[in-house]
Amino acid sequence: MSKVNASDGTGTKEVLLKLCCRPGGIPQSRRPLTMPSRLDLTPEEKAERRRQRQAAHQRAYAERNRANPEYLERRAAHQRAYQERKKDDPEYLARRAELTKKHNNSDAARAARKRYLEKEGNKEKAKQGQLRWKRSERGREARKDQKRRYLERIRAKAAAMLPPMPIKARLLTNELYAAADAAVPRNLPEFARDDVIADICLAVLSGEFTINDIPKSAKPIISKGWQAISKFGHMSLDSPRFEDGKRTLHDTISVGLWDDGSDEEVEAQP
The missing domain is CATH 1.20.5 (Single alpha-helices involved in coiled-coils or other helix-helix interfaces)
Incomplete structure (x- = not known):
């Protein structure tokens, strides 16, 4: 094999790649399929593979020295020193708390506690x-x-x-509706009371007065509500007296209710 010359760009990696790719070079079928070549790895992937190898070596070393008291004491001293250095590190404390919680909720921890108590x-x-x-x-x-x-x-x-909250209870959670409800008398019938509260809310929203002025400014609206349901309010003499609409209140007052109730026109008395 000729000497590799690195000055003209033909280094070891380039030569190996040419040998792997040319027909007479190293067959591609002999390369492992499960693990890519180091030539194809990025620096981050190489560092990860190095970390995995070191972790595997540490596990194997700890397994071989499980019964060695000197190793166990040395390892415990290193762990105490590391924890002393990291006792004020918030990231380390959070990571340690998460790992402890995960371990305590595992089946291995439950089995270890059971063996300990036995x-x-x-x-x-x-x-x-x-x-x-x-x-x-x-x-x-x-x-x-x-x-x-x-x-x-x-x-x-x-x-x-x-159960779901009633509509009235949900409305009372609103500040405007609660203030209007407190200003309207309770002895007003329910159907008329709801209309008066709605009129007060509309008046506040339209800018006629504010929420704080409801007790004194809503009195005309409450009076209109009472007049709408009162039987003793003002009534026109020309308003219909009966359902047929043929007789007015003036006819009832002038003639009286002692007629025979026929539908004939009532002649005006001279």
Whole structure:
């Protein structure tokens, strides 16, 4: 094989690529299909592969030295030193809390707790640890947070079970409607009272007066509501007296109600 010359751009990578691609070079079928060549990887992918190899080596080393007390003590000292350096780092604390929560909710953690409690004397230790946790500041904050989440769930379920709010109750939540409702007398019939409240709201929205002026400015509107339903209001003498519309109130007053009730025209008396 001829010597590789890097000055003219024909380095090792370029030569290997030419050997892999030419008919007489390295066959493509012998290259692994599951993992791309390092020549095709980006710098980020190379760093990720390096990190994966280091993690695999660390796991294998820890597995080989599981029973070595010196290794375990050295590892615990490194972990304590690392945690001491990162105790004020918010990102590290948040990541550690998330990993702890994820681990505690896993099946492996439940099985480990079950095995721990099955051993003799560990139940009493667990009980004492639980008491210490409840008395600590973190334990009190955790119980408060748990109670808050419980109340939120209960209130959400109760709100879903309640019947829909009546229309009147929903209207009273509005400031304008509530002020108009408070100004209209309660002894006014319901159908007339709703009309008066609607007229007051329209007057406020049209700019005739403000919400604060409703008690004194809405009195004419309330009076009109009373007049609309009153039986003792003013009435014209030419208004129809009966349903047939042939006799007026003037006829009833002048002739009286002692006639025979026939439909004949009533002659005016001289």
